[in-house]
Amino acid sequence: MSRAAHRPLAALAMAGAVALTGTWVAAAPSADEAGRSIPGDASIAPPxxxxxxxxxxxxxxxxxxxxxxVPGRQQLAAFLAGLHDPSSADYRRYLSVGDLGQRFGxxxxxxxxxxxxxxxxxxxxxxxxxxxxxxxxxxxxxxxxxxxxxxxxxxxxxxxxxxxxxxxxxxxxxxxxxxxxxxxGLDTTPRLRPLFRTPLADVPVGGLKPTDVALAYDIAPLHAAGINGAGQTIAIVSFDTFLDSDVAAYDAQVGLTGLPQVEKRFVPSDYVPVRGSGTGEVNLDIDVVRSVAPMAQIVDYEGANGQGFGPIMSAILEDGRADIVSISWGRCEADKDALSRALDDIQFDAAFAQGITVFVASGDVGAYGCNHSLFEGDLRVSPDYPSANPSLVSVGGTFLWVRQDGTYLDEAAWEGSLSTVGTGGGRSANYPRPAWQVAPGVDIAAGAARQIPDVAGPADPETGFLVVYTAIGEGGPSLNVSGGTSAAAPFWAASTVLVRQVAEQQGVGPLGALGPLLYELAATPTTPAIFHDVTRGGNLLDAAAPGWDAATGLGSPDVTVLANAVVDRLRNR
Known part of the structure; x- marks a missing residue:
């Protein structure tokens, strides 16, 4: 095709390509080239x-x-590494929105x-x-x-x-x-899948309610002290939508009153959402957050399934309202193309650079992140994407036992009874281990890969969360029990909202990106413990074990102890 109508870019007609002190000079194209193929976001073979x-x-x-x-990509990587290195001049010097582009773009x-x-x-x-x-x-x-x-x-x-x-x-x-x-975005093939599950067999409709979660994970003392998410905002990344009436039905079912209405934000702004098979996922995320941090303002960022995470994350950052983000969608890391991953990654890195904590589900098919359904049979060993990105906090899943009074008794890594579903985890083929990921059980050898999950939370659908939503084709809402690591991710996100509220109340902060701090806290044992160290079960390949493991990471939280430990650490920096 003809390119004659294009005018040369004056700013691009200079030799050399460097990124020093904010200047950028691009090499001119060779005279014998009329155009070049550029990466798209899919293979050419029809799906x-x-x-x-x-x-x-x-x-x-x-x-x-x-x-x-992004000409300053290497400099950005060095900056991100320094953010959580006490010996670095960049230690905890978080950027504001737009700073990343000015410095590195x-x-x-x-x-x-x-x-x-x-x-x-x-x-x-x-x-x-x-x-x-x-x-x-x-x-x-x-x-x-x-x-x-x-x-x-x-x-x-x-x-x-x-x-x-x-x-x-x-x-x-x-x-x-x-x-x-x-x-x-030229290819809008739906590839992301919601990481939530319902029980494989009929179980009595019960599910974890707000009081159950508060007792099991020691959230009740925070609620009693007025720590309920008031004044905090949490963003949820969604590739489907929900009915306001379903949220109201959940609140009524569990006795919640006077809560902020969930906001919807469309990306791009003219996007028109249509409820599909992922509507239950969206309701699960919302209901879990409301069960833990009921007074937090939830903003549900919604976009088309085929567009990827980058545009939605960009909108979250530019809006500047949320310091905590929850993602419950993913796909096989081995199948993710490099270009769209690059766009997603730079936005995740921007969040990390701004001190925003993004929690993401580690996946629901164990170590076999490419096995998209119960019986598909793709048994390549691969983590879920984007869970292994080191700028995110990867959340695995557990099966929870409680005492007769509802308090915590024990947990096991979630492994489904048919050995086809369970908590995701493993080693990334794309991301190296960040320097701050150090704990007993983590491979810290030179050249080691990023290892996930970082932490875990309740996920087994057999003991899942109570969720209320109207399924496609139904005339009204029904009660459901749902789980998956997409329950564990918003559980951790909402718990961190409470931690952030405590930190603000105590006048310490900023909280910053929580992932590195979790490993720092885990290195100093406390009584009572910050984490429930899960040593039973596995991820269909690797067994849970003392310390960090590829099924449950550092473990699940005692939220009150976690909040106090974070405040103490921030106060004493």
């Missing part, structure tokens, strides 16, 4: 199990993301030129990420096809509905090649 529906209509509006180069004028070139091609700017990592743009399918030299094709999916994807790798003008890493 299995989906029905082709022909070429995408030429006038259909397509929204996608242009992923920008492309210069603003370079991005302006990219926006102009895209506009020349009929692609309108929808959103410009403040961290300078991506641009969200929109145009007709005809304009997208012409500019990126692809043909968009439509497909249908019985579960997730229609989607589209390109027939080949996109191509971009060389004049943009030094500013643009690739594009994501």
């Amino acid at each position: 299995a199990g989906r029905t082709p529906a022909g070429a995408t209509a030429a006038d259909e509006m397509i929204t996608f993301d242009v992923v920008l180069q 492309l210069p603003g004028p370079v991005i302006d030129e990219v926006v102009e070139r895209l506009a020349d091609a009929g692609l309108e700017l929808v959103r410009r990420d403040m961290e300078r990592t991506f641009l969200t743009v929109r145009g007709t399918a005809a304009a997208v096809n012409a500019y990126l030299d692809v043909e968009l094709q439509d497909y249908t999916d019985d579960t997730y509905g229609p989607f589209h994807r390109p027939d080949r790798e996109p191509t971009i003008a060389d004049e943009l090649s030094h500013a643009v890493m690739g594009v994501t």
